[in-house]
Amino acid sequence: MKPALFAASVLSALLAGLAVPPAAAQEAATLKKLKESGSITLGHRESSIPFSYYDDRQQVIGYSHELMLKVVDALKAELKLAKLEVRLMPVTSANRISLVQNGTVDLECGSTTNNLERQRQVAFSTSIFVIGTRLMTRKDSGIRDFADLAGKNVVTTAGTTSERLIRKMNEDRQMKMNVISAKDHGESFLTLETGRAVAFMMDDALLFGEMAKARKPGDWVVVGTPQSKEAYGCMLRKDDPGFKKLVDAALAKAMTSGEAEKIYQKWFMSPIPPKGLNLNMPLSDDLKTLFKAPNDKAFD
Amino acid sequence: MYEFDWSSIPGALPLLGKGLLVTLEVTLTAIVVGIVWGTLLAVARLGANPLLAGLAAGYVNLFRSVPLVMVILWFYLIVPQLLKAVFGEGIADIRLTSALVAFALFEAAYYSEIIRAGIQSVPRGQVAAGLALGFTPAQTMRLIVLPQAFRNMVPLLLTQAIILFQDTSLVYVIGLSDFFGTAYKVGDRDGRLVELLLFAGAVYFAICFAASQVVRRLQSRGVQ
Amino acid sequence: MGYHWNWSVFLQPTAAGDGSYLGWLLTGLQWTVSLSLAAWLIALASGTLVGVLRTVPNRWLAGLATAWVELFRNIPLLVQLFIWYFVLPELLPQRLGDAYKQSDPLVQQFLAAMVCLGLFTSARVAEQVRAGIGSLPPGQKNAGLALGLTLPQTYRHVMLPMAFRLILPPLTSEFLNIFKNSAVATTIGLIELSRQAQQLVDYTAQPYEAFIAVTLLYVLINLTVMILMRRLEHRVRVPGFVGGGQ
Numbered sequence: 047m048k049p050a051l052f053a054a055s056v057l058s059a060l061l062a063g064l065a066v067p068p069a070a071a072q073e074a075a076t077l078k079k080l081k082e083s084g085s086i087t088l089g090h091r092e093s094s095i096p097f098s099y100y101d102d103r104q105q106v107i108g109y110s111h112e113l114m115l116k117v118v119d120a121l122k123a124e125l126k127l128a129k130l131e132v133r134l135m136p137v138t139s140a141n142r143i144s145l146v147q148n149g150t151v152d153l154e155c156g157s158t159t160n161n162l163e164r165q166r167q168v169a170f171s172t173s174i175f176v177i178g179t180r181l182m183t184r185k186d187s188g189i190r191d192f193a194d195l196a197g198k199n200v201v202t203t204a205g206t207t208s209e210r211l212i213r214k215m216n217e218d219r220q221m222k223m224n225v226i227s228a229k230d231h232g233e234s235f236l237t238l239e240t241g242r243a244v245a246f247m248m249d250d251a252l253l254f255g256e257m258a259k260a261r262k263p264g265d266w267v268v269v270g271t272p273q274s275k276e277a278y279g280c281m282l283r284k285d286d287p288g289f290k291k292l293v294d295a296a297l298a299k300a301m302t303s304g305e306a307e308k309i310y311q312k313w314f315m316s317p318i319p320p321k322g323l324n325l326n327m328p329l330s331d332d333l334k335t336l337f338k339a340p341n342d343k344a345f346d
Numbered sequence: 347m348y349e350f351d352w353s354s355i356p357g358a359l360p361l362l363g364k365g366l367l368v369t370l371e372v373t374l375t376a377i378v379v380g381i382v383w384g385t386l387l388a389v390a391r392l393g394a395n396p397l398l399a400g401l402a403a404g405y406v407n408l409f410r411s412v413p414l415v416m417v418i419l420w421f422y423l424i425v426p427q428l429l430k431a432v433f434g435e436g437i438a439d440i441r442l443t444s445a446l447v448a449f450a451l452f453e454a455a456y457y458s459e460i461i462r463a464g465i466q467s468v469p470r471g472q473v474a475a476g477l478a479l480g481f482t483p484a485q486t487m488r489l490i491v492l493p494q495a496f497r498n499m500v501p502l503l504l505t506q507a508i509i510l511f512q513d514t515s516l517v518y519v520i521g522l523s524d525f526f527g528t529a530y531k532v533g534d535r536d537g538r539l540v541e542l543l544l545f546a547g548a549v550y551f552a553i554c555f556a557a558s559q560v561v562r563r564l565q566s567r568g569v570q
Numbered sequence: 571m572g573y574h575w576n577w578s579v580f581l582q583p584t585a586a587g588d589g590s591y592l593g594w595l596l597t598g599l600q601w602t603v604s605l606s607l608a609a610w611l612i613a614l615a616s617g618t619l620v621g622v623l624r625t626v627p628n629r630w631l632a633g634l635a636t637a638w639v640e641l642f643r644n645i646p647l648l649v650q651l652f653i654w655y656f657v658l659p660e661l662l663p664q665r666l667g668d669a670y671k672q673s674d675p676l677v678q679q680f681l682a683a684m685v686c687l688g689l690f691t692s693a694r695v696a697e698q699v700r701a702g703i704g705s706l707p708p709g710q711k712n713a714g715l716a717l718g719l720t721l722p723q724t725y726r727h728v729m730l731p732m733a734f735r736l737i738l739p740p741l742t743s744e745f746l747n748i749f750k751n752s753a754v755a756t757t758i759g760l761i762e763l764s765r766q767a768q769q770l771v772d773y774t775a776q777p778y779e780a781f782i783a784v785t786l787l788y789v790l791i792n793l794t795v796m797i798l799m800r801r802l803e804h805r806v807r808v809p810g811f812v813g814g815g816q
Contacts, residue, residue, distance in 0.1 A: 092521070102535075135440065138521065141422075143775055150426040150440065163585075167775050199675055205772040213586035226675045226759060227769075232534050239537070240660070241671045242678075261537045320535075348660050411746075411792035412785055413753035415764050420785070423777050512646035518757060526649060540657045547649045554644035 076152055076282070076289040077125065085131035086121070088114055089145060089154030089281070092136050093232040095255030097175070097278075098156040101319040106134055109313040113174055113300060114155035114280060120296030138230055139205035143167055146281045153282050153293065157252060159207050160279035160344045169290055170279035172297040172340045174306075176332035177249040178272025179208050182238065182257065184265055189245050191270045201226040201243035203234045208247045211273050231256055249276065251314075251327065258323040275332070275345045298340040306337055354536040355545055358528075365528030372445050372514045372524065377507050379450035384457030389487060391462055402458070409455035414516055421448035422520045441522040445514075453510055460502050464495035501565040508557050512550065525549070579776045580783070591770055598766030599787055605683055605762060606749045612688025613748065617695025622725055624700045635696065642693035647754050650690055655682040655758045675759070683755035691748050698740045702733030735806045742799040749791050763787055 080086050090106045091098040097110040115132075122130040137145055137154060145151045146168045159177075160170040183189040189198075192215065202208045204227040216223050226243055228234040235256040238246040246253065253268045260266060280297070282290060300306045307329065312318075314327045355362075390402035409417065425444040468491050476486030496503075515526040523531060526546055533542030580592040623635035642650070655678070659667045670678070706729055714724030734741075756765040763784050770780035 136521065139772075141771075144423070144771065144777055145426070147775070148426060199672060204769070210585050210773075213588070217587040224675050228759070236534055236539065240656075241668050242675065244672075408789070411750075411789045413750040413764060413788060415753040415756055416767070416781070416785060416788065419764065419768065420781055423781065508644075512644075515646040515648045516754070518648060526646065530652070540660050543649065543652050543657050547645050547653055550646055550649055551641070551644045555640060558640075558644065 076286050080121065080130065081125055084127065084129060085133055086118060087133040087135055087150065087152045089135050089137040089142060089151035091156040093230055094157040094252060095259060096313040096318050096325060107319065109309055110155040110157065110174060112309050113297065113306065114153060116300050117293050117296040121292055124292055139203050146283060149283065153280055155280040157249060157278055158281050159276040161207065161346050162344055168281045169284045170281060170342055171290065172294045172342045173277035173279050173336055174297060175278040176330060176336060177251050177276055179211060179247060179274050180250045180253060180268055180272055181245045181247050181270040182253040182266055182268050183245040185267050187244050189269060195223050195245060196221040199224045199226060199243040200245050200247060201228055201234045201237040202247045203228055203231050207274065207276060212247050254325045254327055258318065258321060258325055263323060277345055279342060294342065301337040301340045350541060351538060352541050354532065354538045358532040361532060362525065362528050365523055365525040369514050369524040372449055372517065373511045375446050376449035376453040376510055380453030380457045383454035385461050387454060387458035388462040388465060392465060406455045406458050409452055414452060414513055415519055417452045418445065418448045418516060418519055441520050444520060445517045445522050449514065456506060460499055460506060464499035465491055467498050468494045501561055504561045508554050512554060573778065576776055577779055579774050579779055585773050591774060594766045594770060595783060598761060598763040601760060601762040602752050605680065605755060606752045608684045609687035609691065610745060610748050613691035613695050616689065617692035618699050620692060621696035621699025624696065625703045639693045639696050642690050647690050647751055648757060651683065651686045651754055651758060654686045679755065679758050679760040682758060683760055687748060687751055691744060694744050698737045699733060702737035703729055705736060706732055735808045738803050738806060745799065746792060746795055749795065
């Protein structure tokens with residue numbers, strides 16, 4: 047019976063698909079793949095202001111994104127490709143690691159912390175930013191530091207280092223906080239803004255970014271002792287030293303040549319979309335050090 | 347008391363329209379593929395081959411016992427690999443593709459149950475008559491049983507389509523901007539989530555209510 | 571090459587320091603089951619009431635019941651859930667709304683999901699109840715009234731008990747649906763099974779183990795409910811009826 051045969055073949059294809067281990071692509075080096083396909087898939091964020099996000103015309107923009115495009119230019123030159131088609135794929139905090147791991151995304155520059163645990167699953171490029179994890183709260187909330195959060199509702203974004211830190215803190219210090227894990231930074235801020243949480247714990251730069259998006263930016267402050275210092279890096283597949291070397295070299299060149307600082311000024315010291323707000327975050331000492339001596343070290 | 351402000355909706359209509367197109371794309375693909383694949387499954391289940399019947403039954407029961415949310419998440423996980431295995435590189439929008447595949451395969455399980463009942467509702471004498479006229483079993487199924495079965499099933503298939511149309515909003519879990527996803531994003535962007543959610547609810551209600559009235563009329567007129 | 575299977579991941583302590591990942595799964599299972607059961611009670615109670623009202627002679631009551639069914643049937647579950655969770659607290663008087671929003675988020679999530687899922691399902695239950703009552707021979711109602719029972723009494727003691735025995739199979743499938751639909755609560759952050767699946771992926775980067783485990787748990791719930799309901803159906807079957815309802 048023909049239909050039955052078809053059914054069987056589709057079913058078996060399905061089962062085979064399930065059985066095919068993810069990341070068959072790991073075998074072939076990324077560079078070879080780029081050359082053969084003439085395209086690269088870049089992972090970007092949707093609401094990591096000002097690192098990687100959509101402007102009001104749904105174009106991807108931001109500090110990390112611009113650096114990532116610099117890397118693409120360098121790859122194109124290095125591989126002597128006439129054309130390298132860029133495919134953009136939106137990723138979330140929760141799925142970015144598996145998408146890089148399974149070969150769907152070749153390179154992800156957004157707001158991903160380079161830490162030892164993640165290094166077991168993916169590789170990180172030269173760091174591109176340094177942040178501290180802090181709190182955003184309403185100016186009149188009375189929250190000044192993490193200790194004030196005991197017994198209160200706190201929001202953070204699922205799949206981030208902040209989520210782990212705050213849940214760990216809650217367990218260790220028995221603070222009886224209610225930790226809400228939102229799907230993305232936008233939803234976290236919404237939770238804060240609508241009064242469901244008194245504070246939003248996240249990387250300080252991202253908090254300033256969310257503030258820039260708020261209806262009344264003046265209502266909000268970033269407070270608290272940084273709970274961790276973290277370096278952002280671009281993620282790429284593990285065990286592909288050839289590809290990593292080129293990515294690192296391109297980033298290092300941008301940093302030592304002063305290009306990276308110009309990009310920094312554009313995103314952190316000038317008005318940015320969507321509301322034309324200026325984050326006014328002067329270049330930190332940590333970042334200055336990084337720009338002078340680019341490296342891929344995690345802080346933990 | 348809350349002060350409503352609907353002003354962000356008119357400007358967002360083009361975006362919302364685009365979202366509605368995504369919703370329709372997912373719905374229609376799932377209807378078409380679901381009915382075709384569902385028919386094959388139903389025929390396999392009622393067929394003489396016990397292996398195929400067992401496989402088809404397993405497929406249908408598995409999909410029917412797992413929440414749609416999980417099915418969508420599953421396919422978002424495996425579709426990139428599947429696509430790579432089947433087509434090689436190069437599908438950029440995995441969210442849409444994952445959603446299309448997930449809904450089509452999921453709906454097929456539900457459609458197959460409706461179709462199986464429809465086939466069983468055709469009197470046995472029809473099959474005997476077909477075979478007596480010298481048709482092969484496959485011809486009998488295709489030319490005699492299925493056309494009658496489908497005529498009996500039209501209202502149920504359409505009702506299922508309305509449910510499916512509503513269920514497509516669940517692509518929210520993988521961040522695809524269908525009609526609902528777009529409404530949510532616009533609401534979040536403009537700080538007018540309350541209004542956008544109510545608007546989305548009203549639009550879904552208008553579409554589904556109208557469609558269900560049409561189905562009811564078909565039903566009472568008796569499409570047979 | 572490729573994916574590294576690691577089933578022992580469930581026994582590892584969580585990164586948040588609150589037990590093992592297996593513990594997360596079991597918590598998820600608890601929330602899924604308690605949400606579904608609580609919502610089912612609401613669905614059964616309000617669905618029966620609305621289903622009965624659709625068959626009463628009073629036009630206003632019947633119209634109201636019809637509106638109820640159409641409203642909850644024609645808006646996607648997800649949209650209804652977001653309206654309960656995001657919209658309703660905003661429409662409360664500000665002080666009350668703020669106090670509510672600052673309460674334990676788990677309570678807010680559970681309440682919204684329970685009421686939403688319950689009322690959504692009530693529309694479907696109501697349709698079954700109506701069909702069940704409609705399939706009773708008219709003699710039943712007349713006999714009840716002739717015996718001097720009032721109309722409500724006739725419903726309670728004669729028609730509903732019969733109708734329920736007839737519509738048990740379709741009700742079973744609605745009961746199964748409520749477990750599956752409860753997964754929608756993942757979108758507002760309730761830590762039920764499918765949310766735990768996603769959390770496990772976030773924390774362990776072992777997506778296949780997490781998804782397979784959760785899928786099996788759903789299949790298990792489905793089987794358990796099906797077996798229990800079969801038994802019940804067997805016990806209350808009405809002799810002489812092929813199976814009523816629709």
